[in-house]
Amino acid sequence: MKKKLLFLTPQLPYPPVSGGVIKSWKLIEFLSEKYEVYLASFLKNNDQEHLEEFHAKISLFGSFYIPLNIPRTPFNLIKSNLQAIPLNLYRNKCSKFKNGIQNALMFADIIFVDHYEMYQYVPKDYLGKKVLHQHNCEYLMWDRFAALEKNAIKKLALTNQAFWIKRYEKKICKHADIVLAAPNDEEELIKIGANPKKFRETFHLGDESLLDLPELQFLKTENSIFYCGTLTWEANVDGLIWFINSGWKPLKEKYPDLKFYITGKNPDNRIVNAIKENQAEGIELTGFVDDLDIYFQKSKVFISPLRFGSGIKVKVMNALYRGIPTVTTSVGAEGLAVKSGDQIFISDNMADFIHQISLLIEDELLWNQFKLNSRALAKEKYTWDNVLKIVENAIEE
Numbered sequence: 001m002k003k004k005l006l007f008l009t010p011q012l013p014y015p016p017v018s019g020g021v022i023k024s025w026k027l028i029e030f031l032s033e034k035y036e037v038y039l040a041s042f043l044k045n046n047d048q049e050h051l052e053e054f055h056a057k058i059s060l061f062g063s064f065y066i067p068l069n070i071p072r073t074p075f076n077l078i079k080s081n082l083q084a085i086p087l088n089l090y091r092n093k094c095s096k097f098k099n100g101i102q103n104a105l106m107f108a109d110i111i112f113v114d115h116y117e118m119y120q121y122v123p124k125d126y127l128g129k130k131v132l133h134q135h136n137c138e139y140l141m142w143d144r145f146a147a148l149e150k151n152a153i154k155k156l157a158l159t160n161q162a163f164w165i166k167r168y169e170k171k172i173c174k175h176a177d178i179v180l181a182a183p184n185d186e187e188e189l190i191k192i193g194a195n196p197k198k199f200r201e202t203f204h205l206g207d208e209s210l211l212d213l214p215e216l217q218f219l220k221t222e223n224s225i226f227y228c229g230t231l232t233w234e235a236n237v238d239g240l241i242w243f244i245n246s247g248w249k250p251l252k253e254k255y256p257d258l259k260f261y262i263t264g265k266n267p268d269n270r271i272v273n274a275i276k277e278n279q280a281e282g283i284e285l286t287g288f289v290d291d292l293d294i295y296f297q298k299s300k301v302f303i304s305p306l307r308f309g310s311g312i313k314v315k316v317m318n319a320l321y322r323g324i325p326t327v328t329t330s331v332g333a334e335g336l337a338v339k340s341g342d343q344i345f346i347s348d349n350m351a352d353f354i355h356q357i358s359l360l361i362e363d364e365l366l367w368n369q370f371k372l373n374s375r376a377l378a379k380e381k382y383t384w385d386n387v388l389k390i391v392e393n394a395i396e397e
Helices: 019-034 047-057 074-082 087-091 095-100 102-107 116-121 138-148 152-175 183-191 208-212 234-246 248-254 269-277 293-298 314-322 350-362 364-381 384-396
Strands: 004-009 036-043 062-067 110-114 129-133 178-181 199-201 224-228 259-263 283-287 301-304 326-328
Touching (some): 019 314, 036 047, 047 062, 087 152, 095 102, 110 116, 116 152, 178 183, 208 314, 301 350
Parallel strands (some): 110 129, 224 259
């Protein structure tokens, strides 16, 4: 008889177009083939438009949805601070949702909590098994964000968030029976008191079908660098502004024909303003792009200039799959078994970051070495079959 799983997630895990949603989609797609899965989810933004297609692609035992859109705004941050709870818990707090999943709780052998903010719906007295899937070590991301903030009031608010999230993550890791986390997140959660015996290693991967595409060719590229990501996510906004303000001008002076493609819909106004203020010629905001391979093929270097965050970065993972030589930071590369100068370049110093981009623009031999080494590593260590087998083993325990 199949096990019965209640899968709790903060938004419809479809379509799989961003890092967190890709992982959630892969998980529920896989779990629904092995077990009787009841999905309980909020519907955010335009999720409603994708419901029909989602249900056509997957077989669920049952489902329950509640529309919810509480934005990530300074006002809501203040409100969450006043309630002494993490912002993401506040943004996903709903009494209707809590009441609506009561029947599913009675039916479930296992609650699979996808994202830490959904653990608030696991009753303290629930007698079944609880699997917590930590997409990131969330407190660490806010802690790093606070360290970069110069405004005293914002810094205090961010520091408070990090404290409350840390306290909450410690609590739920203690309550869960098994915790799925990336190696770097596992290490940080153990530091704050989580039981190391509860952890099972997982990875946030991307589109491994990129491994099947033909190899990129140095001579077919143009003098350009490339970035893709969610352009409203604070860590991405911060990293891009850091690069535009400090890195683009010296690169453009060195390579006058250099272009920088930034793909993603609805770029934050701060990115747009940084481009204008720096009179940054050669930077193109492409908007949403259906086929990113157009830019993988014509760009010499992929960059991910992240200064804070946590977990494995899917954009970097996809770059490894495709074999495009990549320059990122220690935050961008964390959780991956990469070595700077072998499969990828890693630097937190902008002068070095610029130098490494220059090396890859000019050195065809080095470029080809990175291309081959990155794909070989991705194929060996980072496939969905390996990740999903770990998840199945955790549930079968």
